[in-house]
Amino acid sequence: MSQKYFIVTYGCQMNVHESEKIAGILRRMDYVESDKLENADIIVFNTCCIRENAENHAFGNIGALKKLKKQKPETLIAVGGCMTQEKGKTEILRKKFPFIDIMFGTLNLEELESLIKRKKSQKKKVIEIREKEGEIIEFEDAYRTSYPNAWVNITYGCNNFCSYCIVPYVRGRERSRKPEYILAEVEKLVKEGYKEITLLGQNVNSYGADGSTGMTFAQLLDKVASIEGKFRVRFMTSHPKDFNEDVVRVMAKHEKICKLVHLPVQSGSNPVLKAMNRRYTREKYLDEIKMLRSYFPEAEVTTDIIVGFPGETEEDYLQTEALVKEVDFASAFTFVYSKRQGTKAAEMENQIPEEVQKDRIMRLVALVNSLTRKKSEKYVGKTVEILCEDYDEKKGLYLGRDEFGRMGYFASMENKIGEFVQLKVTKANGISLFGEIDQ
Numbered sequence: 546m547s548q549k550y551f552i553v554t555y556g557c558q559m560n561v562h563e564s565e566k567i568a569g570i571l572r573r574m575d576y577v578e579s580d581k582l583e584n585a586d587i588i589v590f591n592t593c594c595i596r597e598n599a600e601n602h603a604f605g606n607i608g609a610l611k612k613l614k615k616q617k618p619e620t621l622i623a624v625g626g627c628m629t630q631e632k633g634k635t636e637i638l639r640k641k642f643p644f645i646d647i648m649f650g651t652l653n654l655e656e657l658e659s660l661i662k663r664k665k666s667q668k669k670k671v672i673e674i675r676e677k678e679g680e681i682i683e684f685e686d687a688y689r690t691s692y693p694n695a696w697v698n699i700t701y702g703c704n705n706f707c708s709y710c711i712v713p714y715v716r717g718r719e720r721s722r723k724p725e726y727i728l729a730e731v732e733k734l735v736k737e738g739y740k741e742i743t744l745l746g747q748n749v750n751s752y753g754a755d756g757s758t759g760m761t762f763a764q765l766l767d768k769v770a771s772i773e774g775k776f777r778v779r780f781m782t783s784h785p786k787d788f789n790e791d792v793v794r795v796m797a798k799h800e801k802i803c804k805l806v807h808l809p810v811q812s813g814s815n816p817v818l819k820a821m822n823r824r825y826t827r828e829k830y831l832d833e834i835k836m837l838r839s840y841f842p843e844a845e846v847t848t849d850i851i852v853g854f855p856g857e858t859e860e861d862y863l864q865t866e867a868l869v870k871e872v873d874f875a876s877a878f879t880f881v882y883s884k885r886q887g888t889k890a891a892e893m894e895n896q897i898p899e900e901v902q903k904d905r906i907m908r909l910v911a912l913v914n915s916l917t918r919k920k921s922e923k924y925v926g927k928t929v930e931i932l933c934e935d936y937d938e939k940k941g942l943y944l945g946r947d948e949f950g951r952m953g954y955f956a957s958m959e960n961k962i963g964e965f966v967q968l969k970v971t972k973a974n975g976i977s978l979f980g981e982i983d984q
């Protein structure tokens with residue numbers, strides 16, 4: 546009988562995709578998916594440490610396994626992901642949860658198979674966290690669970706060292722995948738029937754910046770979008786310091802490329818941007834939006850924003866609000882600044898009191914929601930192309946997204962997952978659209 550696995554994922558798209566790679570490794574080892582923790586022979590936590598609450602979630606859920614492990618000591622418990630790469634964290638995890646069997650890092654994920662085998666042959670726990678990034682290891686058998694969407698890594702790691710961010714410390718320096726591997730992967734996915742390809746990197750615009758790939762991000766994007774077939778192309782994340790007109794020109798050349806850019810601004814205030822080490826100004830950011838919309842007036846932009854960064858004054862915060870209104874984002878992920886040990890910002894004076902942070906995030910969320918709602922209402926009466934992604938059991942409706950990432954729901958007698966449908970929008974509700982399709 547096959548053994549069963551269960552994976553718990555935290556964090557960004559990159560981690561979600563890495564969990565697909567972990568699932569690929571486990572399936573190669575004759576494990577099959579389980580829908581219950583209790584039935585699993587191995588449980589893998591793929592952790593995130595971007596903010597304190599991400600870590601707390603992981604701590605809470607790993608801790609909750611203590612009982613299960615007592616009842617079923619043969620269940621293997623493995624912890625990987627960004628948290629294990631954090632300085633001193635493996636020690637803390639080990640002390641807090643002595644029942645963890647295996648720990649592995651983001652830089653040696655592909656060793657998981659041998660680590661599991663090793664653990665099975667010894668009593669001692671197996672801890673293998675690679676400190677320094679090596680050559681990229683090409684990985685063929687990810688077990689994808691997100692059909693019709695597929696994620697494709699183009700870069701790993703990050704060189705930017707934004708002063709608040711832990712990512713460069715836990716993901717190593719930026720490495721770009723060779724274009725031939727990326728293109729072969731996309732071609733294969735399109736042949737297999739995937740309808741949306743998202744190119745992933747912490748800063749996709751710096752693809753090949755070290756000269757190792759012989760092409761820029763714009764050139765790579767052009768090649769990806771030139772692959773034959775009906776599918777969409779997305780990319781994330783773009784960094785405003787490197788986003789440029791070459792990329793927009795390629796977007797204009799290909800219908801396949803969604804006219805949506807995820808361009809995290811983080812703050813609308815120049816002194817805060819400087820302290821964050823983002824290396825662009827508010828003016829540069831707004832110029833980029835103008836440039837993008839000069840090509841496509843309908844283009845949408847989504848963003849990430851942090852409030853309560855050390856030293857952020859009320860005036861700085863209001864500058865962020867003003868920028869949000871000016872850009873009119875399609876949606877925004879909003880975060881309260883979270884202090885990360887080892888980063889520059891953690892050492893800064895003028896940390897902002899929690900009440901002030903809370904007040905600002907509440908005001909910002911209200912503003913973002915009101916803008917998003919207004920945008921959704923403009924859709925009513927229009928027809929949009931939706932790529933159907935899933936079926937919502939509770940609502941009894943199919944759902945998918947349009948080119949601009951907006952969710953659309955509709956009823957259908959037939960399974961439409963993986964198909965493009967024309968949705969006539971009859972109602973908007975917050976960020977979601979509801980409508981009808983021709984059956």
Ligand code: SAH
Pocket residue numbers: 595596709710711712746747748782783784809811849850851880881882883884885
């Ligand atoms: N590489 C991407 C983002 C990666 S992390 C970029 O440069 O934009 C995703 C988002 O988490 C960031 O955009 C930022 O808004 C947020 N974030 C990162 N570190 C944070 C911290 N210490 N506190 C709060 N939010 C943080």
Ligand code: SF4
Pocket residue numbers: 703704705706707710711712713747748784
């Ligand atoms: Fe973090 Fe900045 Fe790198 Fe994004 S670009 S991952 S925010 S250091």
Ligand code: F3S
Pocket residue numbers: 555556557558559560592593594595627711712715716
């Ligand atoms: Fe992603 Fe979290 Fe790591 S956001 S890169 S999983 S710290």
